Amino acid sequence: MIWFYLLSGLFLGWSLGANDAANIFGTAVSTRMVRFKIAALISSIFVILGATISGAGPTNTLTQLGAVNALGGSFTVALASAITVTWMTKTKLPVSTTQAIVGGILGWNWFTHSTTDYRALSQIVSTWFFSPLIAAIFAIILHRISIKIFSRIKLHLLEIDLITRIGLLLVGAFGAYSLGANNIANVMGVFVSAAPVKDLQLGSLIHISGTRQLFFLGALAISVGIYTYSRKVMLTVGNELYKLTPFSALIAVLSVSLVLFIFASHQLSVILISLGLPPIPLVPISSTQAVIGAVIGIGLAKGGKGIHYPVIGKVILGWVITPIATALLCFIMLFFVQNVFEIQVMAP
Amino acid sequence: MKVLFRKTKELESQIDDYLDIVDRSALIFLQGLKFYFENRKDEFEQRYHDLRAMESKGDFLRRDIENKLYTHTLIPEFRGDVLGLLESSDTVLNRMAITLLNFSIENPEILEELWPQYIDLAEAASLAVENMVKAIRTYFRDLSAVRDYINKTLFYEKESDRISEKIKREIFQKDIELSRKAHMRVFVHHIELIADEAEDVCDRLAIATAKRHE
Numbered sequence: 001m002i003w004f005y006l007l008s009g010l011f012l013g014w015s016l017g018a019n020d021a022a023n024i025f026g027t028a029v030s031t032r033m034v035r036f037k038i039a040a041l042i043s044s045i046f047v048i049l050g051a052t053i054s055g056a057g058p059t060n061t062l063t064q065l066g067a068v069n070a071l072g073g074s075f076t077v078a079l080a081s082a083i084t085v086t087w088m089t090k091t092k093l094p095v096s097t098t099q100a101i102v103g104g105i106l107g108w109n110w111f112t113h114s115t116t117d118y119r120a121l122s123q124i125v126s127t128w129f130f131s132p133l134i135a136a137i138f139a140i141i142l143h144r145i146s147i148k149i150f151s152r153i154k155l156h157l158l159e160i161d162l163i164t165r166i167g168l169l170l171v172g173a174f175g176a177y178s179l180g181a182n183n184i185a186n187v188m189g190v191f192v193s194a195a196p197v198k199d200l201q202l203g204s205l206i207h208i209s210g211t212r213q214l215f216f217l218g219a220l221a222i223s224v225g226i227y228t229y230s231r232k233v234m235l236t237v238g239n240e241l242y243k244l245t246p247f248s249a250l251i252a253v254l255s256v257s258l259v260l261f262i263f264a265s266h267q268l269s270v271i272l273i274s275l276g277l278p279p280i281p282l283v284p285i286s287s288t289q290a291v292i293g294a295v296i297g298i299g300l301a302k303g304g305k306g307i308h309y310p311v312i313g314k315v316i317l318g319w320v321i322t323p324i325a326t327a328l329l330c331f332i333m334l335f336f337v338q339n340v341f342e343i344q345v346m347a348p
Numbered sequence: 349m350k351v352l353f354r355k356t357k358e359l360e361s362q363i364d365d366y367l368d369i370v371d372r373s374a375l376i377f378l379q380g381l382k383f384y385f386e387n388r389k390d391e392f393e394q395r396y397h398d399l400r401a402m403e404s405k406g407d408f409l410r411r412d413i414e415n416k417l418y419t420h421t422l423i424p425e426f427r428g429d430v431l432g433l434l435e436s437s438d439t440v441l442n443r444m445a446i447t448l449l450n451f452s453i454e455n456p457e458i459l460e461e462l463w464p465q466y467i468d469l470a471e472a473a474s475l476a477v478e479n480m481v482k483a484i485r486t487y488f489r490d491l492s493a494v495r496d497y498i499n500k501t502l503f504y505e506k507e508s509d510r511i512s513e514k515i516k517r518e519i520f521q522k523d524i525e526l527s528r529k530a531h532m533r534v535f536v537h538h539i540e541l542i543a544d545e546a547e548d549v550c551d552r553l554a555i556a557t558a559k560r561h562e
Contacts, residue, residue, distance in 0.1 A: 032424045157430075157488045157560075158363075161423045162356045166349070245425055 005071040006191060006214075008079035010221040013187040015085050016097045017047070017225020020183065022233040023256060023287040024175040027249030028168040029234040036231050042169060043176040043230075044223035050180025050264075051219035052212050057266045057282030058185035059192055059211070064120040066105040067193045072343035073112070073334065074190040077104035080330035081186075084322060093318045096286030097186040099128065103323030105190065107330030112346040123281040128319060131259050131285040132293025138255035139297030146251060164247050171254045178260035180219055185284040188218035194347075243306060248298045255294040256287060289315065359422070362413050363488065366434065367481050369406040370441050373399055374477035377444040377542075381470040384451055385463040396448040403445045410434050429556035433484055436552055440477055440545045447538040456535050457528065462515060466539070469511045473542040476504035480546040483553055487560075494557045498550045508543035512536045 025039035068074045081100035088095035102124055109116045150160070188211075197210035208216075244252060262268060262280055269279040292315055299307040338345045380395030413434060417427050458466060483497035515536050519529050 032421045151492070154490050156356075156360050157423060157426065158356045158360050162352055166352075 002071065002196065005075040006217065008075045008082060009187055009191055009218060012078050012082040012085070012097065012101070013218045013221030014225035014228070015082055015089075016183060016187060017222035017227075018229035019085070019089060019095070019225075019233055020097070020179060020287045021047075021176070021222075021226040021230040023291040024179060024253055025168075025172050025230075026234045027244045027246060027252070028172060029231070031246045031249070033165050033246045033249075034168050034172070036234065038169070039172065039234070040226050040230070042173050043179075043226050046173045046176035047180035047222050047226070048216065048219040050177035050182075051184035051215045051222070052180075054177075054181035054264055054266070055184035055188075055215045056211065057269070058182055058264055058284040059189045059215075061120055061123065061281065061283050062101065062105065062185045062189040063193055064117045065102065065124065066109045066114060066116065068105065068108050068190045069193050069347040070344045071191070071194045072337055073108055073345035074194045076333045076337050076345060077101070077108050077190045077330055078187075080104045080107065080333050081326050084326040084329060087325075088318065088322060093314060093321065095318055095322055096128075096288050097183060098124075098284045098286045099319065099322040100326045101186045101189065101284070103326030104330040106323065107327035108334060108345070110327065111331050111334040114346070124283050127263060127281065127283045127285050128289065131263065132289045132296075134262075135255045135259045135290040135293035136297030136300070138258055139251055139294040140301045142251045142254060143248070143298055143301040146247070160247070164250055167250045168246065168253070171250055171257060175253050175257035175260070178257045178264060179287055180222065182260040182264035182284055183287065184215045184218050184222075187221065188214045189284070244295065244298070248302075252291060252294040252298055255297065256290040259290045259293075260285065260287060289319070355420075359413065359416055360488075362409060362416075363434075364485070366406060366409045366413060367437075367485055369402050369409065370437050371478060371481040373402045373406070373441050373444055374474040374481075376402065377448060378470050378474040380448050381451070381539075382467060385458075385467060392448075393452060396445075396452050399445045399448055403441055406438060406441055410438055426556070426560065429552075429559065432552055433487070433549065433556065436545070436549045437480065437484060440480065440542060440549060443542050443545050444477070447535075447542065450538055451535070454531070456531050458532050458535065459519075459522065459524070462518065462532070465511060465515050465518075466536070469508055469515065469536065469539050472504045472508040472511055473539050473546075476501050476508060476543040476546040479504060480549050480553075483550060487553060487557060491557055491560055494553065498554055501546055501550045505543040505547040508540050512540040 021040075021043045025034060025043055028034040029036050029039050068077055078101070081097065081104040084100045084103070085095050085097055102121075106116060106121075108114070155163070191214055192211050197213050199210050200208040200213060202208070263283050263285050265280075266282060269282060273279050292312075296307060296312070299305075334345050337343050376395050376399050380392050380399065383389075383392040383395060414431055417423065417431065423430060479497050479500040483494050483501060486493040486497060516533055519532050519536070522529065
């Protein structure tokens, strides 16, 4: 039965893979700098590695927001989020899986009268604002540095092309790792407190926790999404907001990957605390929004011409609609699941 | 990784070799015309054959470069521009070969007092081509210098326009048969076209450079 409940999470994972892998490899594939097969293989491997190795931090923050503790509840929250993501994608509004799942959890809190941790909520919501901003700042800085370097070393056009290709693969791998680490919380976070997955002991050395197994499963769903549907998204995405060259795409992806990594890295947070600095909240962020921030950053670094500003309005509309729509949908679905199908959505 | 860098280096040197061919062809063309006007017909014919050999070598190299750029999907965003530049510079090379061919076949009887001006015109055309080649080379390595060489090419193209107009005016003031005047004028036009083609390449190059600055 647990497998049936997990299906909605896997659906959400599939949808994340289909949509968000394009944020990492979209321009590289659409400009034919990297072949889709290679992009899909690298992103699948590194999403799985990122999710299973470093996925815990952002998941804890989501659990603080609302510890969905019954499988029926987790199933409904993930399904409501997946439906919203699919609907928003169909209406061509930029959508964030993170915002959908947060909306879903808030809907569950609302339905079950559970208290919402407003500190965790404010941390998450503030990153929706800060992550694109930080990505834009990174993009501007990286763009300026790269321009200075290239104007000094005077490489041949073909050498720049080769370096860009290799860079897109390496940065893409880092981006996929960070995406897995940061966004696995969206896919499997709501199941962590509810799913009774036992720890796995292989011999005396290998111990795989239940949470890690869930993350691995979610990452596999993301990989399936990448292989089955992301090609289409990759080939159509990219030029709506600002036309990127492959080299600009490299800068954009590096900026996004850094932002995803910063908000997922437990080790980095520990280092900052040891230096007497405030810790970075480990929060699932939206790669789509970070990409938008990075692309605007590059556009501004190049003088601000050619940015399609009306698209930003659409993005903000997406920010507002996604969590509200998911919360409402989740509330209604929880009502039906509990009262019509008589499935427990909250453990007493 | 090493293989990729080696292949890139190979293609880079092929592009350089191709541009060397265009550059050397401009010198051969100039030398050929000088031999023509010095009545050293054997040496002129030798230069014409050298230029034809260069032309076919250039064609082979250009096709190989184009083939590699396409099959390895290299520089996807600038490939069209690079192919356009290589093909249009090939047109310049062909134009020089055709001009020497026409001298070789038609053997025009040009008035002796106009010979120095014909050589001046050929020098201006040759310099336009040399600077065009330099401009293309810098497009690959140093975008900031492209403009300087484009300006030099445009200068020599204007110079060739000026010289050709002067020669044509002088031709038609001479008391000789109209057919001979027309024949001499056609050869002025042949040489003048070389600089015009070099100018066209530079116009294309200016747009390609602006695209890379985006």
